[in-house]
Amino acid sequence: MVESESPDLDAVFHALGDATRRQMIAMLADGAHTVGELAEPFDISLAAVSKHVKVLERAGLVRREIQWRTHVCSLAPDPLGEAHRWLDRYSRFWTGRLDALEALLRAEDDDDQQQQEGEEE
16 A cells, blocks of 8 residues: 655655656656756756756656766656555546546436426427
């Protein structure tokens, strides 16, 4: 079971709470990138990109390997799985609620249709 009070889970959601970091995660899902490559799509400094990478590292979402002077980042997907499992509980909740709402609306439509048919006779 996923612990909702997990500091690790808090760090993952904090890291995913920023659009720049989410885009970096998407880039890393396609393969490893250097910090410079991660910086290319953004209009921010290399230092700011490095700070974003550090947040992702602290959350366990990114592994950084230093190859001479080049920092290569790769995705570490396990924490995403933990976040997905936590969210999935609420997905099942809302699916059940939406199914109940759909059934209620269909019943109302059926009642309205029967009422209209009765008025036409």
